Amino acid sequence: MxxxxxxxxxxxxxxxxxxxxxxxxxxxxxxxxxxxxxxxxxxxxxxxxxxxxxxxxxxxxxxxxxxxxxxxxxxxxxxxxxxxxxxxxxxxxxxxxxxxxxxxxxxxxxxxxxxxxxxxxxxxxxxxxxxxxxxxxxxxxxxxxxxxxxxxxxxxxxxxxxxxxxxxxxGSETREKYKSILKEYLLDKELCLDCQRRYQLNPLRILDCKVCKLEKLPSYQKVxxxxxxxxxxxxxxxxxxxxxxxxxxxxxxxxxxxxxxxxxxxxxxxxxxxxxxxxxxxxxxxxxxxxxxxxxxxxxxxxxxxxxxxxxxxWKTDFKPDVLFLILEESVCSLVASWQEELSKNCQVVSNLEVKKVKNLLKNINYYSPRLAIIIGKKELKEKKVLVKDCQKKKEFIVDQEKLVSWIHNYLIIKQFK
Missing domain, CATH: 3.30.930.10 (Bira Bifunctional Protein; Domain 2)
Known part of the structure; x- marks a missing residue:
């Protein structure tokens, strides 16, 4: 157990x-x-x-x-x-x-x-x-x-x-008047145990009862x-x-x-x-x-x-981030963190938290189903480029690192915060 x-x-x-x-x-x-x-x-x-x-x-x-x-x-x-x-x-x-x-x-x-x-x-x-x-x-x-x-x-x-x-x-006087009429009406009626108690404390509660289901009650409107x-x-x-x-x-x-x-x-x-x-x-x-x-x-x-x-x-919602960073090399973490800080102001952004080989990292795309997946490692860092994959349209782009944030905003048609 x-x-x-x-x-x-x-x-x-x-x-x-x-x-x-x-x-x-x-x-x-x-x-x-x-x-x-x-x-x-x-x-x-x-x-x-x-x-x-x-x-x-x-x-x-x-x-x-x-x-x-x-x-x-x-x-x-x-x-x-x-x-x-x-x-x-x-x-x-x-x-x-x-x-x-x-x-x-x-x-x-x-x-x-x-x-x-x-x-x-x-x-x-x-x-x-x-x-x-x-x-x-x-x-x-x-x-x-x-x-x-x-x-x-x-x-x-x-x-x-x-x-x-x-x-x-x-008003309260009308309410009390109806209580008196209702109590008189209920005198000879068979009530459940709860309603017998309600009869003494507040007979109006009997109108809510799902057990008694009384019919032909006195009309409230008449009082x-x-x-x-x-x-x-x-x-x-x-x-x-x-x-x-x-x-x-x-x-x-x-x-x-x-x-x-x-x-x-x-x-x-x-x-x-x-x-x-x-x-x-x-x-x-x-x-x-x-x-x-x-x-x-x-x-x-x-x-x-x-x-x-x-x-x-x-109203059905599944978490699908706008941007997923796939980090191949620990040395790029600081750079990715700066991009995340900018993008997270108006995008949903996540990254892998453990450096793995490309083959294993690509499984993250299937798991998260992001709009964009951005792959960056030692090679991309040296060339000052990143590989961007549009996971919905199945397209790939090579983007300059210094233009990445503005490129993503323009591509996703998101206005940047000034």
């Missing part, structure tokens, strides 16, 4: 071909958000457990079953972060980031931890991009978040294979006030204007207790996996502190997006 321990269940080894897609998603989404005026923050990997107990809700599966909790040496209860919004609220409070009268636009990228049952696209350690718009209310604020979601849909070519499920929960119904129509109009494929789902409540107003999930049509979710959480700041700031946001499930994109030829 091998002594090598396997990776823990629910984690993943992200190999280069997928790791590159993770990097590309991070870079692309950062560009979208930076251009929209959002600023990055970096959150702690662990927080005090109470932060999530208060914000996420005691009845949620996250609190009841899914937190990675531990005590520090002084007995304080800590958890690996299961989500990012509560941490952002704490960060904003603690660092006094809200400027009255002005919106605060933030985003974060990081790994989250939940002790869930691992399955396709769901891990116990998973990656999220989170976007939060704080101290902003109304259809213009909600519309900005929906516009950002549209940019993500367009950029990653998701329009034909996704639908945005959404609901409007109204909305006139102003709330009018706002629901504004959301519908905004989604139509943005031309986002959407579906009004009157049972959608999301898995966290802090949501009020609009809630939404972006699902893949093929397998119904949710790759993005969020909504408005106007009361969360008051729950965790003293002041109330309206806020809305969403999180992108990066792992699921990567799994989806990796099926497309467009």
């Amino acid at each position: 091998s002594k090598l321990l396997p990776k823990p269940r629910g984690t993943q080894d992200i190999l280069p071909t997928k790791a590159i897609i993770y990097q590309q998603i991070q870079q692309i989404t950062q560009n979208i958000l930076n251009r929209a005026g959002y600023q990055p923050v970096i959150l702690p990997t662990y927080e005090y457990q109470e932060l999530f107990t208060i914000s996420v809700g005691e009845a949620t599966d996250i609190i009841q079953k899914e937190m990675f909790a531990f005590s520090d040496r002084k007995g304080r209860q800590l958890v690996l972060r299961p989500e990012g919004t509560a941490s952002v609220v704490r960060l904003v409070y603690q660092n006094k980031l809200v400027n009255p009268g002005y919106p605060l636009r933030l985003y974060y990228w990081g790994n989250m931890f939940r002790y869930e049952r691992p399955q396709d696209g769901r891990y116990r350690e998973f990656w999220q991009l989170g976007v939060e718009l704080i101290n902003a209310n109304g259809i213009m604020a909600d519309g900005e978040l929906l516009w950002l979601i549209k940019q993500i849909i367009i950029t990653f070519d998701l329009k034909e294979n996704t639908v945005l499920h959404w609901n409007y929960l109204g 909305l006030e006139k102003t709330e119904l009018a706002y629901l129509k504004k959301i519908t109009k905004k989604l139509d204007e943005l031309k986002i494929n959407h579906y009004y789902n009157k049972w959608l409540v999301r898995g966290l207790d802090y949501y009020t107003g609009i809630v939404f999930e972006l699902s893949l049509n093929d397998d119904k996996q949710v790759i993005l979710g969020g909504g408005r959480y106007d009361k969360l700041f008051q729950q965790l502190g003293e002041k109330e700031f309206p806020a809305t946001g969403f999180a992108l499930g990066v792992d699921r997006l990567v799994n989806y994109l990796s099926l497309s030829e467009k």
Whole structure:
């Protein structure tokens, strides 16, 4: 039996071909958000457990079953972060980031931890991009978040294979009114053990249950006030204007207790996996502190997006350097290093790290599949020339050493940095 321990269940080894897609998603989404005026923050990997107990809700599966909790040496209860919004609220409070009268636009990228049952696209350690718009209310604020979601849909070519499920929960009073109606309706219904617990703590969680699958539930829309119904129509109009494929789902409540107003999930049509979710959480700041700031946001499930994109030829990546140096003589290493320094500013450049005979070095070409292979040894050094092989077009060139860098840039049509 091998002594090598396997990776823990629910984690993943992200190999280069997928790791590159993770990097590309991070870079692309950062560009979208930076251009929209959002600023990055970096959150702690662990927080005090109470932060999530208060914000996420005691009845949620996250609190009841899914937190990675531990005590520090002084007995304080800590958890690996299961989500990012509560941490952002704490960060904003603690660092006094809200400027009255002005919106605060933030985003974060990081790994989250939940002790869930691992399955396709769901891990116990998973990656999220989170976007939060704080101290902003109304259809213009909600519309900005929906516009950002549209940019993500367009950029990653998701329009034909996704639908945005959404609901409007109204204010906290409306939410409590519906809870009472729902509890009365559920009195004589047969509930699973989890839902019996949810019935006491927060009956809205029962709407998420995959076991009970209750039918003919009371309509949430019927408890909305006139102003709330009018706002629901504004959301519908905004989604139509943005031309986002959407579906009004009157049972959608999301898995966290802090949501009020609009809630939404972006699902893949093929397998119904949710790759993005969020909504408005106007009361969360008051729950965790003293002041109330309206806020809305969403999180992108990066792992699921990567799994989806990796099926497309467009996103499949193999490392193939622009330039491969094949060094036949140790005395040329310094010269090659100077070329690498110049070329690596805007090219992918590698070299063999062990001097071998030409026959053995040529195997490197098959291994790396570079665009250009440059062979240099004692003979080339003496003649002040190098042999350049175009491995795609099967052509060879003899190039002066002093012109090599500019020749490569011109040949590959790459602009040099001044």
